Amino acid sequence: MKFVALFAGLPLLAAAAPTLPASGAFTAWASDPGHHEIDHRPIQAAGLRFWVGGEPGTYCPSSIVNPCPPGKITAFVGGYALWVEVPGGQQVYVSPQGALAFTQAHSANIPPGSSLGPFDYTPGIPFGQYTFTGWNANGFMACPDSKDDPNTWQVFANIKNATVPTGDIDDCLPFLAKTQAFYGPPNAWQYV
Template structure:
C-alpha cells in the first residue's frame, strides 16, 4: 500500500472497505451506490458525466438517434462485467481509468485516448458475503467535494489532486455494486 494511502486515506478507507474479498466472476453489469454511514454520500448513486464519475448529479449520455434505432434511455450509469469499462452499446466501448490527478475517468466513445500518466485496469468487482464491491487495486474509493455540491470519485493514489485542493476533505467509501441485468443503459456516456 502506498505511503499516501497509509498516512491519509487508510483511516478513511478502513471504515468503508470490505474486510474480506473474493473475486467475483460475475458476468453481470453493476450500478454503484456509495456506502459511508453517517455521511452526505451514504446511498448516493455513481453517475458518469463529463468523462468523470460523481456521487450525486445526473448521468450524462448521448445517442445518435438519426443513426441508432431505439436508443437506450441513458439515465443510469452501469459498469460492465469485470469493472474496467462502462456498460454501453457504442462499438469499441468506453474504458475506465485513473487519470494523473487520481480522478476515476472514462474514455470518450470511439477513442482509447487517455492522458499520459493514466492508470488503466486495476478495477474489479469483489464479493463479500451477499454484497459486491467495486474496488481499485483492492481498495475502496474516495469521494471529494466539488464547488457544485457533488462528490467527484477518486482512486486512493499518491499523486491525488482534488477539486478543493485539500485531500482531507475527501471521504473514503465502499462502492457497492447493484446488479444491472437489463440491456446496456446508454449508447455512450459523455
C-alpha cells in the same frame, strides 16, 4: 470472391451488436453511513469523470438508434469498462491526478501516466463491491467539487497524492463502492 465479400462485413456487424458481458454488468453507489452527504448515492458517469450522485451524461444518435436506451443510470462491465452500446465501448481508468475517468466514445485515448487498474469487481447477493487497488490505493474517495458547492462530489482513487478540486485532500471522504448486478441491455448508447 463472393465468399470473401460475404464474410468481410461480419466483424463490423458483430462489433455493433451489444452482448451480455461475460464478467457481469453492475451499478454502484457510495456506502459511508457516517456521511449522509454521499451515503447511498449512485456513482454516475458525466463529463468523462465519475460523480457520487447527480445524473449521468449520455448521448444517443437517434438517427442511428431507435429507440435510444433510457440513459438514466450508469452501469459498468467487470469494472474496466462502461456497459454501453457504442461500438468499441468506453474504458474506465484513473487519471494521473487520481480521478476515476472514462474514455470518450470512438477513442482509446487515455492520458499518459494514467492507471488502467487493477479494478476489482466482486459480485455478491444481494450486494457486491467495486474497488481500485492500483497505486497502493484503498478503494475510492468522494471529493467536493468546490468548497462553495458541498453537494457535488467527484470520485477519486483513495490515494494520498491525488490532485483534488479543492486542493485539500482532507476534504475528501473515503467510501466503499457497493454494487448490484445489472441485467439486460446497456442503459446508454454512450456516456459523455
